[in-house]
Amino acid sequence: MKTLYISDIENRIGEEVELFGWVYRQREHGGVVFVVLRDSTGIVQISIHKNNVNPDSFNNAQKVTIESSVRVKGKVIEDSRAPTGLEIRCSEFEILSLSEKFPIQEGAGKEFLLDVRHLALRSIRLTEIMKIKELIIQGARKYLQKNDWHEVFPPIITSAACEGGTTLFSIDYYGREAYLSQSAQLYLETAIYSLEKVYSLTPSFRAEKSKTRRHLSEYQHLELEAAWMDADDIMKVEEELVAAMCREVSEYKNLEKFGRKKEEMILNLPLERIKYDEAIQIIQSKGIDIEWGDDFGYEEEKVLTNEFEEPFFVYNYPMEAKVFYMKQNPDGKTYACADLLAPKGFGEIIGGSQREDDLKALERRMEIEGIDKSRYKWYLDLRRYGSVVHSGFGLGIERLLMWICNLEHIRDACLYPRTITRLEP
């Protein structure tokens, strides 16, 4: 078993070490061969001098191909000429598996890289993005555990829509039509009557034929739901959670590669909160034609989010722009809901609200929006048996990661992005 990783060798200067990894680059220069070795922790240059190794090792280093797996022995030395300032002076170079010609080379196009995603995942950039994705989830779990949230595991196979308009993927369920879940929310609502504060991290599926850089057909959805919390309470949870996720990322050593500074990942709480009414005014002041009651399109959202440096809330949206299960405000026109928007056009990261806990009011909303109540019997039951003020929200992990890593396209936030046309590999 491998025991030493490339990131460990900075503590082993002057020592003879053995490393296992993959060939990232190979350059031959007459009597010296340079191999850059890659593993999960980073890269290091190996120099193989003809006169310092046995002929087999030198021959191996000469013929080794990109992405071959290798075993290397040598002394760790500091050398400013090496890409990372550290280098292994090789004494043994063994090829474990000689790679066939690796299909990916510098300058490969986006489409081609997606076709060979199983190989493209070896890139340093994607490796780092996956590590940061893991960090934000770790940050979330730490926060949730510390604050006594219970993790639950709702079904992915469901019988009905959770939200009105969005399109569902249907599957054959023993001869009946079933759907892949697009949100765990309604199931989480059922769990708060026993566990009070619950969350789930599940894939959600949207069959929207969306071809934008912010959309996936399958994404990681972190959803929270809590009894005894109103719209203000849940906004506080939202910002604390996002701050905890960002704080975890702030320790990542290569953040500057993504154009981020450590300080930017320490959010200043409370985050700014603006009413929908104010948001409309800001957008109108930029010369865009929008009226009260309209939801923001992408152009409007971009103009608005460019006014901010950190994520911020927009709350109290008009009812016509949102969904039936939200709690109506006393003004009779808006919902007690809030979205968390990332700055600089990255857009909506969280959508949340207080939920309607009054049976009559909920039924009225469903009638107005033309929703078949019989399909939501169990959901309505929750309002018959000890109804309680409660709130919740959903966070798109890839959307947050996209903002944190300044990604141009959300597909880079996934191992295997699922988009309209992309099902393989």
Add this chain to the structure above:
RNA sequence: GCCGCCAUAGCUCAGUUAGGUAGAGCAUCCGGCUGUUAACCGGACGGUCGUCGGUUCAAAUCCGGCUGGCGGCGCCA
């Protein structure tokens, strides 16, 4: 669903405006080089120009259909 764009060597692309014998860089192969950093230098190899049809003496280039894809909007997290 709507709007716009693209398809030429293994990869990235030029050539299309104005029709006239298919180009470059990288990769691959061969040779050279003991400090390279996407190494460099020399040579070789590499193509039914997505597909079907039309116009023309002549089509990668002009016109039409089809297929595949990209970007954006709507919708959303």
